[in-house]
Amino acid sequence: MLEIKYFTVNPLQENTYVLINEKKQCIIIDPGFYYENEREEFLQFIRESGLEVVRLINTHCHLDHIFGNALVVKTFGVGLEIHEKDQVVLDRSPQSGLMYNLPFEPSPMPKSYLKEGEKVILGEDELDILFTPGHSPGSISLYCAKQQFVIAGDVLFKQSVGRSDFPGGNFETLARSIRQQLYTLPDDTVVYPGHGPSTTIGFEKVHNPFVPEDPTSRFA
8 A cells, every 4th residue: 555645845836745655665756845944844754754765756847846856866866767758848947947037956867768558666556657748748647546546747636737838738638638548547536736635537527627528518
């Protein structure tokens, strides 16, 4: 069984996730720690919980999800894993930081690329890699069938969706990702988004005004 811990951090209120198994091994997903107190709280949590950090994954590489990549890599000696199609987003992230007046230590380059259809393994637990572009060209979501949850990055929020007006984004692609990759999951699947509160697939299929389950809706 995986325990899910999250931190809401940085000026953009991003959700950073830590998935922890019964052996106290963990995966860090989208470390967005920007301020020093956020970094200290995170490191203290890892130390006091006796956790072994074994993987670092970005669902996508917009700057608010990668502020802490360098910290995690340097502190725990793990390599970054992303989808190859988001490499271009990672490459221009330092310029994005300056543009938004949020300079940060550049992220290390990936040690490997994650591929849709493969699995992320943590001990006896596994997550399916779903390719969900549209917010960014290489956005992925991580689905745990055993525990019925999905880490969705900035693809799907509670009654909202990720922006599609950034470079490499596209609303039609985003809507297709949601309908084909996320809305096909069981209705009681819990969605843990990159911003805001959790929701469920069933709730969003009925109540999401941006991507309703029926693509013929006037809101689609």
